[in-house]
Amino acid sequence: MEEEKKEHDLRTNQLINGSRRVLEAEDEELRILSPKVMTRGRRRIKYCGIAIAVVLLQIVVLGVLCLTLFRFKDPNIKLDSTTVENLNVGSVSTPSTINMSLSQEILIKNQNWGGFKYDESAVVISYGGVTVGQGTISKGSIKLRKSKMVSVVVEVKVQVGNDISSGVLGLKSYTKISGTFTDDHAPNVVKRAF
Numbered sequence: 001m002e003e004e005k006k007e008h009d010l011r012t013n014q015l016i017n018g019s020r021r022v023l024e025a026e027d028e029e030l031r032i033l034s035p036k037v038m039t040r041g042r043r044r045i046k047y048c049g050i051a052i053a054v055v056l057l058q059i060v061v062l063g064v065l066c067l068t069l070f071r072f073k074d075p076n077i078k079l080d081s082t083t084v085e086n087l088n089v090g091s092v093s094t095p096s097t098i099n100m101s102l103s104q105e106i107l108i109k110n111q112n113w114g115g116f117k118y119d120e121s122a123v124v125i126s127y128g129g130v131t132v133g134q135g136t137i138s139k140g141s142i143k144l145r146k147s148k149m150v151s152v153v154v155e156v157k158v159q160v161g162n163d164i165s166s167g168v169l170g171l172k173s174y175t176k177i178s179g180t181f182t183d184d185h186a187p188n189v190v191k192r193a194f
Contacts, residue, residue, distance in 0.1 A: 072181050075116055075142070076109040079173055080149065098158045098169070102133070106150045106175060110142040117141040118179030123152045126172045132158045137177065 083103040090097035104123060110116040118139060125133035133156035142148045160169065 070113060073111045075118075075177065075179075076107075076111065077175055077177060078107045078109070079175075080105040080107045082173075095159050095161045096164065098156075098160060098164075100156050102135075102154045102156055104135070104152045104154065104173065106137070106152060107147055108142060108150060108177065109147040110145065112144060112181055114144055115141055115182050116179055117182065118177045121175065121177045123154055124174045125154050125156050126174065127158050127160075127170065132156050132171070137175070 081104070085101040085103055086099070088099040090099070102125065106123070108116075108118070118137075118141070120139045121137040123135040123137060124131055125135075133154045135152040135154035137150050137152055140148070140150075156171070158169065158171075
């Protein structure tokens with residue numbers, strides 16, 4: 001009888017423990033489906049979505065800045081003034097020779113958000129498609145969004161025909177400045193040869 005009682009107690013304990021396990025499994029399923037757990041998952045998804053949106057917004061803003069504000073522009077070169085010095089007119093007969101020194105003031109305007117370092121460059125004076133004088137601009141640099149005035153002296157020797165009878169001598173001036181744009185805040189990171 002005692003054995004039967006022990007066996008009965010053992011079976012009862014097994015049933016109770018088994019039902020506890022079943023109840024614990026059901027509780028766990030209920031916890032998984034509870035609103036608190038669901039909101040945690042939604043909250044995580046919401047925060048991940050916000051983080052991705054912020055990163056995408058930063059990429060778009062940087063892209064727009066790179067395409068507009070940080071785009072390299074060519075420097076503006078403007079002939080500000082020309083002064084004629086040492087004017088010598090040769091023989092009055094045709095063709096006559098004119099010798100003169102031209103002193104030119106050239107304005108170089110850097111429109112970029114970085115410095116502009118330019119190399120030694122040339123100023124060419126032509127008459128009727130023929131080069132009649134040449135001067136040099138020494139190398140230098142211009143800070144961001146600034147302008148610089150450069151002085152050049154060019155010796156010109158022109159053979160003129162009957163064109164001078166009108167009193168006007170049509171000279172053309174051409175200047176090409178080569179250089180490199182650099183970002184002053186991060187040297188050697190952003191460079192573009194011009």
